Amino acid sequence: MRDRINRPRFPKRGAREAQESGLHYVRLEVAARLVRLPPARVRRYVRAGLVQPPRVEGRSPLFSEAELARLRRIRRLADDLGLNAAGVEVAVRLLDEIEALRAALGR
DSSP: OOOGGGSOOOOOTTHHHHHHHTOOOEEHHHHHHHHTOOHHHHHHHHHHTSSOOSEEETTEEEEOHHHHHHHHHHHHHHHHHOOOHHHHHHHHHHHHHHHHHHHHHTO
16 A cells, blocks of 8 residues: 555646746635635635636636735735725725726826
C-alpha cells in the first residue's frame, strides 16, 4: 500500500491554462485564509456580488490576485471602519462607481 505522501499529484482541471497564462487562481478556502476572512463570509460576499471570481471549477470559485485585493479592501472597510455587511456593500458599490467615473474622465 502506497503512502499518501508519495502519491503523484496531478494538476486540477484548468490549472495548466492558468499556469501557462501566468495567472494564479486559488480556491475559496485558500483565498479566505490569505485575506484573513472566514470562508463563510467570503461566500456571502460572492453571493452578494461584491466579489466575482473569474473562474469556477465545478462548484468551487477560483480567485485571482485582483479578487484577493478586493477582498482585502472589503476586510479593511469592515475591520477599520466598523461597517456591517450592509454598510460594506454600499461602500464597495460607491467605490466602484467612483473608480468607473475616474476611468471615464481619463484619470
